[in-house]
Amino acid sequence: MINKTAIVTGSxxxxxxxxxxxxAKAGFHVVATMRDLTKSAQLxxxxxxxxxxxxVDIEYVDVTSQESINKLVEKCSKYNSVDLLLNNAGFAVGGFAEEVTIxxxxxxxxxNVFGxxxxxxxILPIMRKQRSGRIINMSSVSGLIGFPSIxxxxxxxxxxxxxxxSLRIECKPFGIDIVLIEPxxxxxNVWKEGRSNSTGIGNEDSPYATHLAKIEERLAKEEKNLGNPLDVAKLVVSVANKHNPKLRYKIGKGIKMNVFMKHLLPWNIWEKIILRLLYK
Structure with a gap:
């Protein structure tokens, strides 16, 4: 039996x-890519x-470097196929819009986008020639609902x-599925090691300093309710093996209801609820 090959960025x-x-547990041969190979020891x-x-093959890839991406593609020739690409690499810039520099x-x-x-x-040309493949893009509830300070x-x-x-519709005729996972x-660590605060955040003279303190206070209270990343990983494996996957998979406590309510309620009502939750 030939293992399917999966590429994972931000591993x-x-x-x-x-x-x-x-x-890997599910039988995939995994190409685990990361920008800093010194972090590979724990994996x-x-x-x-x-x-x-x-x-598992651990490879250097910086998704902002076309050269490193091209080198990875060259190495892919040794695999019988490339069946899955999980676009997971990303980080978060924190800061209020007025204070985040362009x-x-x-x-x-x-x-997060161009990478x-x-x-x-x-990877698409490989999958298109195979006339099969699956690309899972790791999105977020933040791709569905706007939040202040991020x-x-x-x-x-x-x-x-x-x-x-758009990509899903373009790729369907070639037997390639595009999927969004929205945790x-x-x-x-996206809000710790993976967070890059803007130059303006943390400034006590900022007009947003009080708002930031209230937001961080609320986030600290909700830390105990954070989900287990393993649940998302298991969802990825499930989606990777589905015959005909949907475009979107939401996962996390209250996410489906929050997205439903945002679309159901008039904006002015939704806005009042969010303002009350964050700034009261």
Whole structure:
């Protein structure tokens, strides 16, 4: 039996890390890519503890570097097929829109949007020639609902949502499925190690300082309710093996209801609810 091959970006931590392990457990040969190979030791140790090390190739890829992406594609020739691409690499810029510089917005989009697009463009010709394949783009509830103090991250995920809708329709005739996974709040490092605060955030003289304090206070209270990233990894494996997957898969406590309510309620009502929750 020939194992299917999966490529996972952003494998050094968070969803990518646990998904590499779960895909390997499910029988995939996984190409785990990361920008910093010095972070590979923990993943290798975990894989070895499950006797899965031989099923995973760890490769350097910086999704903002076309050269590194091209080198990965060259290495893909040794595989019988490329069956799955999980575009997971990303980070979050924190800060209020007035204070986030345009360069910081650009940096956010370089990884979360243009990096995802570059990886997709590189792998699509392989899948198109196979006339089969699946691309899963890791989105977020932030790609469906706007939140204050993370407009850069939110707008990047909204962009991924629109790109994926168009891409799905373009790729269907070639037997390629495009899927969005939209997690809510999970215990990953995207808001810690994976967070890059704007130059304006944390300034006590900022007109948004009080708002930021209230938002962070609320987030701290909700930390105990953060989901287990393993649940998202298992969803990825499930979607990877589905015969005819949907475009969108929402996961996380209250996410489906929140998205439903946003679309059901008039904007002015929705806005009042959010303002009351965050700033009361």
């Amino acid at each position: 050094s931590s968070g969803f990518g890390y646990v998904t590499v392990i779960e895909l 290798e140790q975990e894989l070895n503890s499950h006797n899965l090390l031989e099923q 360069d910081e917005y650009r940096k956010q989009f370089e990884t 995802l697009m570059a990886m997709t463009q590189a 407009s850069a991250y939110v707008s990047s995920k909204f962009a991924v949502e629109g790109y994926s809708e 809510g709040s999970y215990a990953t």
